[in-house]
Amino acid sequence: MDIEKSISALNNPVRRRILEWLKDRSNFPPALPSHEDLEGVCVAYIQEKAKLSQSTVSNYMGLLKQAGFVVAERHGQWTFYRRNEENIQAFIAAVKDELSKP
Amino acid sequence: MDIEKSISALNNPVRRRILEWLKDRSNFPPALPSHEDLEGVCVAYIQEKAKLSQSTVSNYMGLLKQAGFVVAERHGQWTFYRRNEENIQAFIAAVKDELSKP
DNA sequence: TCCATAAATCGAAATATCTCGATATATGTA
DNA sequence: TACATATATCGAGATATTTCGATTTATGGA
Numbered sequence: 001m002d003i004e005k006s007i008s009a010l011n012n013p014v015r016r017r018i019l020e021w022l023k024d025r026s027n028f029p030p031a032l033p034s035h036e037d038l039e040g041v042c043v044a045y046i047q048e049k050a051k052l053s054q055s056t057v058s059n060y061m062g063l064l065k066q067a068g069f070v071v072a073e074r075h076g077q078w079t080f081y082r083r084n085e086e087n088i089q090a091f092i093a094a095v096k097d098e099l100s101k102p
Numbered sequence: 103m104d105i106e107k108s109i110s111a112l113n114n115p116v117r118r119r120i121l122e123w124l125k126d127r128s129n130f131p132p133a134l135p136s137h138e139d140l141e142g143v144c145v146a147y148i149q150e151k152a153k154l155s156q157s158t159v160s161n162y163m164g165l166l167k168q169a170g171f172v173v174a175e176r177h178g179q180w181t182f183y184r185r186n187e188e189n190i191q192a193f194i195a196a197v198k199d200e201l202s203k204p
Numbered sequence: 205t206c207c208a209t210a211a212a213t214c215g216a217a218a219t220a221t222c223t224c225g226a227t228a229t230a231t232g233t234a
Numbered sequence: 235t236a237c238a239t240a241t242a243t244c245g246a247g248a249t250a251t252t253t254c255g256a257t258t259t260a261t262g263g264a
Binding site: 004007008010011013016019020023083085088089091092095096098099100101102 | 106109110112113115118121122125185187190191193194197198200201202203204
């Protein structure tokens with residue numbers, strides 16, 4: 001739980017929106033039939049919604065991953081990203097703890 | 103509650119530490135007798151702990167103030183900064199809300 | 205093997221943040 | 235009024251972030 005890295009990762013509106021989109025798989029186009037049983041969303045789908053270049057989105061996902069907010073799973077040529085709910089809650093708790101008074 | 107501005111303000115370890123220090127007045131030197139009944143800490147005391155230049159600390163306090171994390175109160179030549187607990191809790195709630203799943 | 209596709213990495217330009225010292229402003233005091 | 239003190243603001247250099255297109259790497263299929 002590196003709060004520095006986590007806050008940095010969140011310090012960007014598109015990265016925060018990506019995290020929100022990933023709450024619900026139906027924010028993205030349907031998965032290919034061969035991917036239907038996999039959790040997560042591929043970079044191309046995220047890129048399409050973010051309307052940023054492939055390299056930028058790949059970089060963003062790397063930052064979110066390093067911060068622990070998402071998990072990446074490779075399947076063939078695709079990388080599927082999904083939220084890490086445990087780490088997200090841990091971050092919220094850490095922020096609360098650091099900011100709250102006693 | 104501008105979450106963008108708030109996260110930006112927190113995206114710096116010294117600013118986060120200042121917010122922590124301000125939880126407890128005894129983290130700073132005792133107030134002057136004429137200031138004993140005032141809440142908050144003057145910039146010079148914060149600067150001393152932060153070990154950064156006066157202009158940097160003044161700038162930091164301005165950012166924390168714009169984000170709503172602190173309140174500034176002028177008394178004579180001094181500006182006393184103190185935490186805005188309500189806004190801090192509102193920020194925590196907003197982060198929780200934005201990051202948490204359903 | 206050769207090509208197509210998905211994603212990651214590289215290098216660079218534009219922009220933003222950090223941090224300082226110098227200066228300006230406001231106030232209090234002699 | 236003149237000066238001292240506290241803070242804010244300005245301007246600038248150093249560093250970091252954003253974002254891109256080009257390239258590289260990994261995989262899958264013909």
